[in-house]
Amino acid sequence: MVLLIVLCCLNNGYSAFADLYESNYSRLDFEPTFSPLNANSIFNPNNSLNLNEFVFGIRSVSRFYNTINDSSHLYFNGYGWVSPFGKEVKWKTEKTIGNDSLYYLVNELYFDYVYSPSIYWLCGQKREAWGNGILWNPANVIDPQILYDRPIEAQKGRIMVRNEQSYDWGSRDIYLMPVFLNSEGSLFPSGVDLAFKITGMLNDLEINVGGVQTCLTNNGVRKTSALGVWMSRVYPNNLTFTADYRCAFLSPYLYPSDDDLNENIKRKDQLSNSVLLGLSLRVPYKNITIRGEYFYNGWGYTLQERQNFINGFNKMNNTQNYSNYQKWLDVYEPYLLSQNYLGFSFLYSDILGIYDWQFQTAYGIDDQSVVCFNNLNVHLNDKIDLYNRIMINGGKNEYSEFKQQIYNSQFAIGISFYLI
Amino acid sequence: MKKSILTAYVFMFCLLLPAVSAEDNAGRIVGQADKNFSNGSFIFYTDFIVCRPGEKDINYSMKNYIKGKDKMLIIFTAPPRVQDQALLRKGDDQWIYFPDIKKTMKISGRQQLLGSDFLYGDILSLDLSNGYKASIVDDTAEVNGDICYKINLSSTSLTALYDKVTYYIRKDDYAPIKREFYTKSGIKLKTLILNNHDIDHIPRRWEMFSALQKGSSTIMLIKSIKKKDIPDNYFSLEYLRRGR
Numbered sequence: 086m087v088l089l090i091v092l093c094c095l096n097n098g099y100s101a102f103a104d105l106y107e108s109n110y111s112r113l114d115f116e117p118t119f120s121p122l123n124a125n126s127i128f129n130p131n132n133s134l135n136l137n138e139f140v141f142g143i144r145s146v147s148r149f150y151n152t153i154n155d156s157s158h159l160y161f162n163g164y165g166w167v168s169p170f171g172k173e174v175k176w177k178t179e180k181t182i183g184n185d186s187l188y189y190l191v192n193e194l195y196f197d198y199v200y201s202p203s204i205y206w207l208c209g210q211k212r213e214a215w216g217n218g219i220l221w222n223p224a225n226v227i228d229p230q231i232l233y234d235r236p237i238e239a240q241k242g243r244i245m246v247r248n249e250q251s252y253d254w255g256s257r258d259i260y261l262m263p264v265f266l267n268s269e270g271s272l273f274p275s276g277v278d279l280a281f282k283i284t285g286m287l288n289d290l291e292i293n294v295g296g297v298q299t300c301l302t303n304n305g306v307r308k309t310s311a312l313g314v315w316m317s318r319v320y321p322n323n324l325t326f327t328a329d330y331r332c333a334f335l336s337p338y339l340y341p342s343d344d345d346l347n348e349n350i351k352r353k354d355q356l357s358n359s360v361l362l363g364l365s366l367r368v369p370y371k372n373i374t375i376r377g378e379y380f381y382n383g384w385g386y387t388l389q390e391r392q393n394f395i396n397g398f399n400k401m402n403n404t405q406n407y408s409n410y411q412k413w414l415d416v417y418e419p420y421l422l423s424q425n426y427l428g429f430s431f432l433y434s435d436i437l438g439i440y441d442w443q444f445q446t447a448y449g450i451d452d453q454s455v456v457c458f459n460n461l462n463v464h465l466n467d468k469i470d471l472y473n474r475i476m477i478n479g480g481k482n483e484y485s486e487f488k489q490q491i492y493n494s495q496f497a498i499g500i501s502f503y504l505i
Numbered sequence: 506m507k508k509s510i511l512t513a514y515v516f517m518f519c520l521l522l523p524a525v526s527a528e529d530n531a532g533r534i535v536g537q538a539d540k541n542f543s544n545g546s547f548i549f550y551t552d553f554i555v556c557r558p559g560e561k562d563i564n565y566s567m568k569n570y571i572k573g574k575d576k577m578l579i580i581f582t583a584p585p586r587v588q589d590q591a592l593l594r595k596g597d598d599q600w601i602y603f604p605d606i607k608k609t610m611k612i613s614g615r616q617q618l619l620g621s622d623f624l625y626g627d628i629l630s631l632d633l634s635n636g637y638k639a640s641i642v643d644d645t646a647e648v649n650g651d652i653c654y655k656i657n658l659s660s661t662s663l664t665a666l667y668d669k670v671t672y673y674i675r676k677d678d679y680a681p682i683k684r685e686f687y688t689k690s691g692i693k694l695k696t697l698i699l700n701n702h703d704i705d706h707i708p709r710r711w712e713m714f715s716a717l718q719k720g721s722s723t724i725m726l727i728k729s730i731k732k733k734d735i736p737d738n739y740f741s742l743e744y745l746r747r748g749r
Contacts, residue, residue, distance in 0.1 A: 092638060093655070110585070110588055110589065110749060112585070148749075150749040151590075160748075160749050197747065199747075200738045202738040203738060205743070205747060212607065213607075214607035214608050216612075237606055238605045238606060238607075249743055251738055251741055251743045255741075255742070255743075256741070256742070256743040284742055284743070286598065289597070289598070291598070291611055291742075317610070317611045318611070319598075319599075319611045319612060319613045320613070321613060321615065321663045321664055322613075322615075323613050323615055323616060325611060325612075325613070338611075367612075367613065367617075369618045371617070372620050373618060433622055434619075435620070438555070438563045438619065438620055464586060467583070467584040467585060467586075468585065470586060503584075503585030503586060503588075
């Protein structure tokens, strides 16, 4: 990053870029949030994390985008949380794993530099949004987001150096991203993810291919080898078809040698394939978008495997051996546990621009579990929005995946200030 | 025998000639009118006002980058909640970029723009000389005191935005004056009035009236135009995604 800033100071780069986007943007959100917790969650077996019965707090997202000079910008996106009832989160073994009363995270902080019309550099922490999916995004192999990462714009990005080269046919990106897993508390990365992305058009079809490979790792550290392909096509009758695909090798890190988590061990050296198919309809002359998605999750378990897995957790809880549990959370949390899902999204923007309403639901076909998200944004004026987010989990039985989440439901009312 | 065949050919040629040349002529007039939108490389700074009966007007501002017939990039600059949203047209493909979720989505030109009376395609594809078959139905039609060609356009391509368009083009200088948009069955959808033409015959005020929602209209005002050689790279997905 220092090198890029020095480069920027020495050379004004290609100055046309600043003409494109507005020079400054700043926004601040405050969101009081209430979430009753689920005592039977597999993410908190038998309340091993020793949490309250509910979480209440105020989260805040602050963002600004600033022009440094004609060819470079600085972007910041930070996330703060303060909870009057929060406390240290500990295992029953007294190991502290966090604090839910007060914290601040930098989600994104990056600097970009346009060297020439066809060469672009970016350095810092940035969230990458590969793929077409709305509810799931399997093709995002470098920065996976899960169903529960809402709001998506407040999620943590990855540290990277990125170079983009444009061609007549499309573009090619190369990423270098340090990996910090399994190196708790260390400032030095335990490895490097090397990634690429290629975007091009083939007749009417937009095709993207992206891949990542972990290299320069220490022994025993997670290794990722994954490839994502995503494409979209628009038809004249306002229908958009999208297809996303991911294939990935499960890495040694994903199989902690712990018999209690034996369902993982069986999966060693398997190749997993995931597919997301989507169909969107924008209703003509109305501000309504309807989208249906089918997701086959190659990482997922069959029902029997999942029950074995949960039994493994229970054993782990009985012996109070949580050595691999945190690893499991770190690595598996971004991935859902079932195999087949259906999703539905409905977005309505009021014709007068006063409010937007978004409803999303995901249905787990294998275990009849359901999760619903409802967002309502009211635009009070040009500077202030009010919004409401509701999330409700449900399922047919105690093994239903969405019913096993740590939150039963979540309710938030927020206010956004556009400062510039 | 040879003579009678030759006579038949000449007769058929004479029958076809006026029809072919009339169609060519109509196409040429439409091409001439739309050349004003697509001749060169410009940056437009525009205000976009959505008017609904009994409601407060909604104002947007945007920058439009235009190069030739098939490249356009529109970036919203106000209000802040849509700031840096962008629309791109490159050839027949069109995308929208949402900076908050950092996603580009491929779109159809037939989708409605920001709840207005314009479709994306109405401002991304200004040129009606492609995808339609043109025929002059009146060459002395009067619109607000201007004598105009009245030209009917019927779609010949699945990607055309409308099934039928009636286009009024001023006879004196080929300035575009009015467009009426219809469904295949002839139901009028809306009317676009183009006025305040500048020295290059570019209309500075575009007003779209809905025929289906009484009193509903959207005004696009071109505040300033800057001629500038815009690099081709601007009109690419990569540039679109470089926003925050």
